[in-house]
Amino acid sequence: MTESSLGPLMFVVAFILIFSGYPVAFALGGTALIFAAIGIASGFFETGLMLAMSDRVFGIMSNQVLLAVPFFIFMGSMLERSGLAEDLLKTVGKLFGPLRGGLGLAVVFVGALLAAATGVVGASVVAMGMISMPVMLRYGYSREISAGLITASGTLGQIIPPSVVLVVLADQLGISVGDLFVGALIPGLMLAGMFALFAVGVAIVKPKAMPALPPEARDVHGLALLRQVFLVLIPPLVLILLVLGSIFIGVATPTEAGAIGAVGAMVLALINKRMNRKCLEQTMDYTTRLSAMVIFLLIGSTAFALVFRGLYGDIWIEELLTNLPGGKIGLLVVANLAIFILGFFIDFFEIAFIIIPLLAPAARLMGIDMVWFGVMIGMNLQTSFLTPPFGFALFYLRGVAPKEVKTTEIYRGAVPFIVIQLIGLILICIYPELVTGLL
Secondary structure (H helix, E strand, C coil): CCHHHHHHHHHHHHHHHCCCCHHHHHHHHHHHHHHHHHHHHCCCCCCCHHHHHHHHHHHHHCCCCCHHHHHHHHHHHHHHHHHHHHHHHHHHHHCCCCCCCCCHHHHHHHHHHHHHHHCCCCCCHHHHCCHHHHHHHHCCCCHHHHHHHHHHHHHHHCCCCCCCCHHHHHHHHHHHHHHHHHHHHHHHHHHHHHHHHHHHHHHHHHHCCCCCCCHHHHHCCHHHCCCCCCCHHHHHHHHHHHHHHHHHCCCCCHHHHHHHHHHHHCCCCCCCCCCCHHHHHHHHHHHHHHHHHHHHHHHHHHHHHHHHHCCCCCHHHHHHHHHCCCHHHHHHHHHHHHHHHHHCCCCCCHHHHCCCCHHHHHHHHCCCCHHHHHHHHHHHHHHCCCCCCHHHHHHHHHHHHHCCCHHHHHHHHHHHHHHHHHHHHHHHCCCHHHHCCCC
């Protein structure tokens, strides 16, 4: 075994373990320990490098940027578990209900609103799946269209700030979270608009697949409905403006804004008399579990990166990527294809922690704008929620959808929205100013 072969072999072994179903954090950490031992025994790896691991772990635990992750998760989970997301769906559904395809538009609108208020995909898909799907099916909506709209709109929390994934990407790319949030704003809203246009198009072409709600289904009308919309929409909108506005104008860091959002979500729950011990415990439990998963993944990927670099694997990857045919275009094509294909099999966090550290140095060497690069990756990662067989949004909806909805119908419903997301990705690549225009 030669020194130059250890890095590539380490990369292959890690992916074999991951695809075999072994937990990703432990697959990465275990691979790192095994190849560190092989490298030391072969004389190709310096033992002293492993001493840096404790410093790196301490650096992760004291990283102020990553502290925003549990705050945003808590904020989103609190809004979902306190029933405020349910209020939004029901009220907006009544507002758009008289229109053909109105419930579909309501799902897209609320999906975008929940994305901006929560940044957590699971909460959005579960809330809309439990509340909207039974109503859509009751009034004659196509199962596939209903499933596609709910899963796709729920994934908007991936790209519309304050996205938890964007926080992680910013940390991995070494760029400002605030800049990445600003850069992702127009692409995120553009994608929501494309989903809405698709819903309108289907309602026109296939009116029976997306009918209007009958009058008896709308129990609130006129001024009473407007008053209800005002009371339900204004509080979360104010919270969104506080969180995002404080970041965009530079008054607060993303971590501080996340703390404001977490407290604001509790205040809204208290005002609506939805705050209780059970709600708080469930929110804290969900936040702890997801945050712990992120930290373990980050520690595992840090160990992998440390040993991989010690075996000169980073130089191998860098030379491979920077010498691709087509230069920058070749790198972007390979990067997007790799992320898109991996999205069929592994979680978006896992992709961010494994692939991004390998791509970032090459992209920086080739002079690619890293904020634009981060938004492009975020848009691509969003498709990982919808691509079978392991799209998480598909699983979230399968868990709460009525029994008569088949899994194959959920999968087929997602296909048009995967195409729409890829179109959005292509638009970002062709028109970088969609990302850089507000910076």
